[in-house]
Amino acid sequence: MGLEDAGDLVLHIILSKIGPEGTAIVACVSKRLQISASEESLWSIFCSLHLNISTPLDPYGDPAPSFKRAYQMWRESFRMYPWSLVKRVRTCWDNLKQWLSLNFPEAKATLRKGCTEDDLEEVETALKVKLPLPTRLLYRFVDGQEPSSPSNGVMGIIGGYSAYSHEVNVYLLPLKEVIRETNEILGHLEISRRLNLIVVAVSALSTMKIFFLDCANGQLYTGTGARQMLPCVPESLVRSVHETNGDQQQDAMLLWLEEHGRRLQTGVIKIREQDGFKSISLFPEIPPLCSVAVTNGVQVRASSVFIPEMSNLRDQPPAYWYAYSIRMSLVPEGCILKGTTHSSCQLYWRHWSIRADDQVIDTVNGEAVIGQYPLLKAGEEEEFVYESCSSFPTTSGSIEGSFTFVPGSLKDSKGSQFEVQVAEFPLKLPDYIF
Structure with a gap:
């Protein structure tokens, strides 16, 4: 038939x-x-x-x-592009937009309408580069973000971290800003235009955090404090794309955004709300990148983020900087000691054991955390969060330790001090740098 x-x-x-x-x-x-x-x-x-x-x-x-x-x-x-690549880029943006709609609609509202081929040609002419096809398609669907500022909330869709006064929150530049920032930053850093670098993302809070796309090899880089370029996507993946599809199919920026979307969708990273403002926190939230320990009702979660813009790999030994976030809370049942339940407890002392390549390189003992003595109360939904940073001479390290708590409060102790475990959490140079 x-x-x-x-x-x-x-x-x-x-x-x-x-x-x-x-x-x-x-x-x-x-x-x-x-x-x-x-x-x-x-x-x-x-x-x-x-x-x-x-x-x-x-x-x-x-x-x-x-x-x-x-x-x-x-x-x-999109007749000038491979249709399979069009669908892949479309899926990447759909996944990011879906997550933003559910979790961070304020940031989704900053995404700009896609650009035209004429807009892309204007960038190529102005910066004397040839954009990789995936990068062109990413901008055809979304022309970056409207710049945000601390006054109206930091809404970078890449997100960031903080350690003391060092704050980072990264957003994607619209094409007009790509031209301006590339001219300004490459001139300031005295980087040759022959390197085919353009600036595609920056931090709204720290001018030190910058992402460069190499239009010649398709790799995405970020700079260290010593002006070294670190690849943000595993080199093996970019080489694989190069060998399979040719020079015009490089997609480090696409791989980077796809990986970011996966981390958001799987809950590896989440929204953090502080002082009435929301942002995407790059501190991992689930094991094995985040450690979790509960001792006598006190829960402590800990994880780290690599800080390339503070690192210096030319030093001897090199300095790999990491920010780490410690989140602590009291379970709803309260603090339980020797069969007695307490509705609160207060931190008094900290102890850290810091390792590089499995060798202890430092121990820390002292009162409080960042000058504070957090009082944890049963039933409080918000965790007490503090962030700090540390330098390591190797690409792989870890921190573990304990906190000394007092049941009740320091002013009105209800019993003997007790130790709360901080389970070991890794500090490791990541495959993907955000």
């Missing part, structure tokens, strides 16, 4: 399986097949599967007259 003899339902199923390209070919065979191949229900399936749209929209989010026309407009708009 040929396609002409198939019933409408069978024909619909067949066409949905062979995809839009096959359907377009079948439409040329006869009048009946042309009618079947033009059904809106069929093209709505293609739009859903390939473009993740449930209503007819063009690439700029404007209404299209039909699903078939919407699909055609997408193909026409």
